[in-house]
Amino acid sequence: MMADTILSVKHLQKKFGKFAALKDVTFDVHSGEVFGFIGPNGAGKSTTIRTLLGILRASGGSATIFGKDVWKDSVRIHEHLAYVPGDVYLWPNLTGGEIIDLFLKLNHQRHTSRTNDLIKQFELDPGKKARTYSKGNRQKVALIAAFSTDADLYIFDEPTSGLDPLNEEIFQKNVLALKLQGKSILLSSHILSEVERMCDRIGIIREGQIIETGTLTEMRHLTRTLITVQTRQALPDLSATQDVHNFKRSDNTPNKASFSVDSDKMDKVMQTLASLEIIVLQSTPPTLEDLFLRYYQKGKQGDGENEA
Ligand SMILES: Nc1ncnc2c1ncn2[C@@H]1O[C@H](COP(=O)(O)OP(=O)(O)O)[C@@H](O)[C@H]1O
């Protein structure tokens, strides 16, 4: 059975005057998954999310959450949705604790023991006025309210940009706990390691367009694995071989080399190496960062063959 679609965005467009911030954004979030929405600053992540929340009206295309139109049915959608913006605004003269309770009340939720537990986990001092809070503390207030909200879909727009690594870990732990409960999560981020660790599927956005969607495994045809190898027999020069890149071999030790290889062409290269009798082989799998860089270089260079 196909997973239920919680959120569906089709050819979404958004213009600010003449400027097209979103040109063609298409992706789905399925029930029970963490979907990572990644792209650099200015790519259109927040604009997409604000449109999904019914704050902005799309100029074209369509978007639904729980099968309802995000613009026309936003009130009903918000009854089952929790959201944390990247830049959290708080009432300066209320305390963090008061604001958490206010957020919960606005979402028809109650302050529970879970709320207290989250305040402890994030080590927030809820008695201080919000105007004294750092960016990180303001984010914590919004995160605590969101995580203690019982929703079906959680939308986080770069929620950890002001958090230190310990709190980032607490954020990740709570997202994974939601996932275990079968909740759906849309997480925009430019922190690739975070996305890599937590997300089931990824959508990459560049200049208002989704350029790739899928699991990291599905994107393997775009990635390269780094190989360091030592063989008993001397290695031939593989630099001319298609699928092999950055081939390096010193003249003194012709049985040692390092190179990168297109991940879906590993098989062929391994056969060649095996025939030369492998002594040592180290393979470093591609990271999301490599993949991301290739995409962005592809955009700039036009062919994706640029080597750093
Ligand atoms: N209200 C607005 N008016 C005009 N331009 C905007 C507005 N909001 C965003 N933009 C522009 O749209 C583009 C996408 O912005 P944004 O969605 O905030 O990107 P991201 O969240 O990926 O960093 C940027 O070029 C930004 O300057």
Ligand SMILES: [Mg+2]
């Ligand atoms: Mg943004």
